[in-house]
Amino acid sequence: MKRLTRFSLAASASILTLAATVAEAQMYRYTDENGQMVISNTVPQEASRRGYDILNSKGRVVESVAPAPTAEEIAAREAEEERQEAQKRQQEQDRKLLKRFSHPDQAVRAMHRKVRELEGLSQLKRGNISVIVSQLNNEESRAADMERAGREVPDATLEKIRRLEAQVRDIEREIATQNAEIQDLKDGYEADIRRLEEITGEARTLPLEPPEPGN
Incomplete structure (x- = not known):
């Protein structure tokens, strides 16, 4: 009985302590x-x-x-977090850029090579257009001769003319798309070159426009 009393007293004391x-x-x-x-x-x-x-x-x-925090403090904190994230992204981009090029001139040379490759493809397409246009002129000349002679132009000839005209339009669209790609390529490289000048402290010594063939 005394043990129970002591236990009860201890439990009560613990409860009182917890309550306090x-x-x-x-x-x-x-x-x-x-x-x-x-x-x-x-x-x-x-x-x-x-x-x-x-x-x-x-x-x-x-x-x-x-x-x-106030709305202004929340906005300022979010802006700071975004600034820090942007800084991290820029640092990672700079790291990758420096892994590709150690000097702005290296990026300029790489741009010149890429531009020459794409312009070479465009030149080939222009050559294809010249060949097709020559064929088209021949077919149109034959059709005109038939009409002047009072003969009906065969459907096969008319279809060939339409097909050749469509080929010329398709290649012209390809060249226009490729020219846009060349411009995008230049813009991207020029941005990289400017960034390299900033992070390396070195200025490019080469012109941005590629030299003429043979130079």
């Missing part, structure tokens, strides 16, 4: 809407947004809760 601890943790100090300092066992929602202190039984601050 909880009560102690529930004391708060905050500023109300009038700017007055308030100490209470609860914190109104509006006051919690302004921040508050948690006090112990002796009135000492054991923890401070910062005020909720």
